[in-house]
Each structure stands twice: as C-alpha cells, then as structure tokens.
Amino acid sequence: MAQPYRTAYHFQPPKNWINDPNGPMIYKGIYHLFYQYNPESAEWGNISWGHSTSTDLVNWTIHPPALLPSDTYDINGCWSGSATILQDGTPAILYTGGNSQKVQLQNLALPKDPSDPYLVEWVKSPHNPIMIPNEDEKESFRDPTTAWLGPDGIWRVVIGNERENRGTAVLYKSEDFIRWTEAERPLHSSSETTMWECPDFFPVLVDGENGLDISEIFSGIKHVLKNSVARSFVDYYTVGAYEHHNDVYTPDEGSVDNESGLRLDYGRYYASKSFFDSEKKRRIFIAWVNESTSKEIDLIKGWSGLQSFPRKIWLDKGGKQLVQWPVEEIEMLRTNKVDLQNITLEAGSKREICGVTATQADVEISFSIPIAVLEQAEVLESNWTNPQEIANQSGSLANTGVGPFGLLVLASNNIEEYTAIFFRIFKKNDKFVVLMGCDQKRSSVGLEYDKTNYGAFLDIDPLTEKLSLRTLIDHSIVESFGGGGKACITTRAYPTLAINDNAHIFVFNNGSQHVDISTLSAWSLNQAHIN
Incomplete structure (x- = not known):
C-alpha cells in the first residue's frame, strides 16, 4: 500500500510497533x-x-x-x-x-x-x-x-x-x-x-x-x-x-x-x-x-x-x-534554501512559501511586532490560565487583536486541510503574554483521530525580543520550537489531500493587526538513510 505517512528523517523501524x-x-x-x-x-x-x-x-x-x-x-x-x-x-x-x-x-x-x-x-x-x-x-x-x-x-x-x-x-x-x-x-x-x-x-x-x-x-x-x-x-x-x-x-x-x-x-x-x-x-x-x-x-x-x-x-x-x-546534524539534510525578508503580513492574509518540499522541510521565522500593534492586543482574562484551553477555544481562527499568526503546514492548495502553528499575544496588566499554539482541527478531511489543539505560554517579551518559530515537517509529524526553543509542540497529522506533491506551506495572519516578518529561511530536507 502507499505510505504517505512514513517519515523521511525521523527514526522508525521498517515495520511493526515501537514506543519508548x-x-x-x-x-x-x-x-x-x-x-x-x-x-x-x-x-x-x-x-x-x-x-x-x-x-x-x-x-x-x-x-x-x-x-x-x-x-x-x-x-x-x-x-x-x-x-x-x-x-x-x-x-x-x-x-x-x-x-x-x-x-x-x-x-x-x-x-x-x-x-x-x-x-x-x-x-x-x-x-x-x-x-x-x-x-x-x-x-x-x-x-x-x-x-x-x-x-x-x-x-x-x-x-x-x-x-x-x-x-x-x-x-x-x-x-x-x-x-x-x-x-x-x-x-x-x-x-x-x-x-x-x-x-x-x-x-x-x-x-x-x-x-x-x-x-x-x-x-x-x-x-x-x-x-x-x-x-x-x-x-x-x-x-x-x-x-x-x-x-x-x-x-x-x-x-x-x-x-x-x-x-x-x-x-x-x-x-x-x-x-x-x-x-x-x-x-x-x-x-x-x-x-x-x-x-x-x-x-x-x-x-x-x-x-x-x-x-x-x-x-x-x-x-x-x-x-x-x-541537533545541528539535521543541517546536513538541508537543500534548496529559500530566503524572505522584511515582509508585512496584513490582517487576514497568507502567503505561500514556494520552492521547498512541503512534506520534508525545516522553516525558521523571526517575527517583529511594532509597539503600536502590540497596544492593540486582546486583554488576557484572569481566568484564562490554561494555555491549552485557550488554544482550543478558537484555535488559529480567532481574529481579535494580535494574532493568531504563524505557519500553515501540510496544507492543501485551497486550505481545506492544514495544521497551524501559531502565536497570539495578549495584554495582562502592563505586560504582554505570548501564547504558542498548534491547531490540528483541520489536519485531515478524510480521517478521524485525536485532533486536540495544544498550547503553551512562551516566556518571551515581544517588546524587547524577536518572536521566533522553527518548525520541522516530516510527512505525518510536525515539531515546532518557539522562542528559540523555550516552548516546543509536537503533533501528528494525517492529511488526505495535502500529501506528497500536493502539500503546501503558508505563512498566515488571522489577527486584526498586521505583523512583520524580519527574516524567513526555509529548506527542503533530504531523505535520511534509516534502516
């Protein structure tokens, strides 16, 4: 049978069950x-x-x-x-x-x-x-x-x-x-x-x-x-x-x-x-x-x-x-580098990252949020203490304030399928709170499985620090590293449309305010020799 979900550079044996x-x-x-x-x-x-x-x-x-x-x-x-x-x-x-x-x-x-x-x-x-x-x-x-x-x-x-x-x-x-x-x-x-x-x-x-x-x-x-x-x-x-x-x-x-x-x-x-x-x-x-x-x-x-x-x-x-x-050794698999700089993502917009193999990729992005934009951030309610619950409420589709913005990966051409890795920024008293989330509700139109959204608060001050995201994509696994690796979210996805050459990667901004991309680098990743 076709195996669109087997990975290219994540370890797995040729067949059968593995765990710890x-x-x-x-x-x-x-x-x-x-x-x-x-x-x-x-x-x-x-x-x-x-x-x-x-x-x-x-x-x-x-x-x-x-x-x-x-x-x-x-x-x-x-x-x-x-x-x-x-x-x-x-x-x-x-x-x-x-x-x-x-x-x-x-x-x-x-x-x-x-x-x-x-x-x-x-x-x-x-x-x-x-x-x-x-x-x-x-x-x-x-x-x-x-x-x-x-x-x-x-x-x-x-x-x-x-x-x-x-x-x-x-x-x-x-x-x-x-x-x-x-x-x-x-x-x-x-x-x-x-x-x-x-x-x-x-x-x-x-x-x-x-x-x-x-x-x-x-x-x-x-x-x-x-x-x-x-x-x-x-x-x-x-x-x-x-x-x-x-x-x-x-x-x-x-x-x-x-x-x-x-x-x-x-x-x-x-x-x-x-x-x-x-x-x-x-x-x-x-x-x-x-x-x-x-x-x-x-x-x-x-x-x-x-x-x-x-x-x-x-x-x-x-x-x-x-x-x-x-680990740095992953860089030996990198090929076909794509660089983008100084891009403004307007509210409600998205842009495809072309030129990379969307099912085997390594993407690094640095976002910059102007102070005037940060001031429009939504207030974090006092009872919003569980980041996963916040991520579950509206996922990557909320459109109030600063974010959600980030990446749509393993996405179909018309965005019927995608897995979103995103940031939302909130105000709490005189500080800003960054939520990192993963929305997998639309990760597959053809298969039913656990599509729980994930969330974490990221210890980053967007006033003084660039907000970075790195995501590794490998057919049915997506590993994301926020804030230089201060928070990580791994998910599985089993698309039925966005497989092989029909998969795409987009940067997106579903918030009501624009955000800036300072730098974006993306690479296709070659197949590793596993087993």
Whole structure:
C-alpha cells in the first residue's frame, strides 16, 4: 500500500510497533538507540529492545534486537530502562522485566564483546533480577534511569514508582552495580501526581549550553528531574538542587511539581530519555511520538510509532527552564534554501512559501511586532490560565487583536486541510503574554483521530525580543520550537489531500493587526538513510 505517512528523517523501524526510547548513548564514537519494539506486529506486545546505530544521529543502521523476553524475570517483556557507562568504560543496561505474574523487576545486561563498537550482542546477568519491588508495588516499579556515581564511590539509580498515591523517584544504591539496596528515602516525590514512569535525572550548567556527565557534581550546576506521568501521558520536569550528601532533590522555589508545570513538549511527546554526548559535550533528548490514529489503521499501515528528532537541551539564562533545539546534524539534510525578508503580513492574509518540499522541510521565522500593534492586543482574562484551553477555544481562527499568526503546514492548495502553528499575544496588566499554539482541527478531511489543539505560554517579551518559530515537517509529524526553543509542540497529522506533491506551506495572519516578518529561511530536507 502507499505510505504517505512514513517519515523521511525521523527514526522508525521498517515495520511493526515501537514506543519508548531506551538507553541512548555514545560508545566508541557510535550513537546507539534502543527502543521498545514488537518484532511481530504493529500493536503493543512481545516487547523487546530494538537496536539501531548511527554516526550522526540522522542516518541509522538497524541491528538484531538487543534484548528479547527469554527468562523468568522478563518473560512478559523487556521493558524500558537506560544505559550507563561504567568506570572501566564498559556500557551496562539496566531494564525492567515483567515476569509471568506481571511483577516488575530490574535487571542488568552487559555487552558480550565490549570491543565491538556496534554492541550487537548483549548478555543478561546471572544475578538477575537485581532489584525487586515491595509487596504492594509489584506493578508500579519500573524504568531505571542512567546510574550516577557519587563522590563516595557508590552507584545510585532512580526507579519510577507510585507510593501512597504520590509520584515517587525511588532511589537504589550499589557498590558493584550488581547488589542494590533501596535508600532510606526516595530522591523525590510529589503529592500532586500519581505514577511516575521513565524518570530522568541529570545535572545542567547554570551558565552555558554544554552538557554534563550525569555524575558531575560541583558549584555552578543545577539538577533536572523529568517524569512521565502515566495518568496524563505528559512529560514534565522541575529544575532544582541535588544534595548529594543525603541524596535528596529539591525543586527550586516556585516550581510547579505536576503536569501543569514545565513540560519538555506541550504536544504529543512521551517517555523521553536523555544522554550525555561526551564527544560533542551536549545533552540530547529523544522521545516516543505515538500515532493519533486507531490501532486498526496502524495494523493496515503495518507500523506504529516513531521517535522525535534528537534535541540538544540546556538551561535557559534565567535558570528556570530548559531550552531545546534540533541537533545541528539535521543541517546536513538541508537543500534548496529559500530566503524572505522584511515582509508585512496584513490582517487576514497568507502567503505561500514556494520552492521547498512541503512534506520534508525545516522553516525558521523571526517575527517583529511594532509597539503600536502590540497596544492593540486582546486583554488576557484572569481566568484564562490554561494555555491549552485557550488554544482550543478558537484555535488559529480567532481574529481579535494580535494574532493568531504563524505557519500553515501540510496544507492543501485551497486550505481545506492544514495544521497551524501559531502565536497570539495578549495584554495582562502592563505586560504582554505570548501564547504558542498548534491547531490540528483541520489536519485531515478524510480521517478521524485525536485532533486536540495544544498550547503553551512562551516566556518571551515581544517588546524587547524577536518572536521566533522553527518548525520541522516530516510527512505525518510536525515539531515546532518557539522562542528559540523555550516552548516546543509536537503533533501528528494525517492529511488526505495535502500529501506528497500536493502539500503546501503558508505563512498566515488571522489577527486584526498586521505583523512583520524580519527574516524567513526555509529548506527542503533530504531523505535520511534509516534502516
């Protein structure tokens, strides 16, 4: 069958089901991506660790599954986990296995031949399982993080958990990476959430964009705790302080410790996993982006799920949130650059970006809003506190004040189909508030699926800063980065008109005031070599 929704540069195996990224790492100059994988079907089940490698995070070579359910401690599935580079340079995998009673157990695997940079074969430890849950937590004990080594020479790792109706990061310690004991107290927990999956814990520089090895501890760093909340399918994080003497993490004052706080992505983006790229001194995040369509459609397609394009992350200069940006290697795919400058988008207008492949594109725009225009912004009502609800109310079609303006992507010629990524600017007291939104209500005229609109408040002052948008388009996935990566929204779209050569990209302004485009650059993106 025709496959208009398979991607050109986002990772996905040739067929079947994938979900969480697992154990990403760099080893002997080779990037490794493991992932939850069903070798037999396009629906969840038979969960194994798929394995692919890359030299550039763009082009990927597939290998046989690294881990398959085969033993009593993982016969029900080799579930999510992480990779850790041990002190002697050997990589180790910690992963959750499900036994025949669906009890969640933590296990260890090591490479059969550490001299092989591709790490094709892995051997499960004879000591498995190495961590066993409490009696009342048998099905809420999963997804070990990358382990870190304390100044005392003892390894630490966090397991996702729910304890006494609190999302909990359970802490375990080990001297030899084989015998683990639970610490006296969790690393952190929150009464405002329930089950935490796929936790991630790592240091970030207070000043600078370089990444840090997970075991780095010195003045001038903060720590980030990211959790995937099972009840809401949301990845949120806090920034705070890790007291390594007593192994307690405390979010900074004012942090929101639930899903309404800071998110890595305000769209379809879950079970994210980061790793430290020791060669380029950066921290990189990858996440599962699932399908919006039904299981029946997935089975017809023969595949389900893909991975987000890898993102470099660092702490914003204000020290309160992360910034994310596609890794620079994506630029090797760029071709056919189109440049536009100093364009005024009048109220109610749109303009096509011609000359790029609309289904495989990278678009960067910088908007400039004159002060006189900003003064016409709509007042933000005091009860408008949820950005997603605001984005849902009228989406990209509201025409009061400043915006919505932005991009229409995967759009049909007559705009019957499109996915909109937009900004709206509001006044609140003597300041301006920027809403970033994604409107997918008209993303497909021929298929019914979850077309929820997404929204986020963007920490940008349009009086003093240019308002920027970068969007990656790849057939059925759209990843957008607002304000230089301060807010990100990922969505899936399955157009039935705007496919292949019938897709278009437009800049648009549906507001009642004009806005200016300072610069616009767009590129077609070549097909990556994946599998």
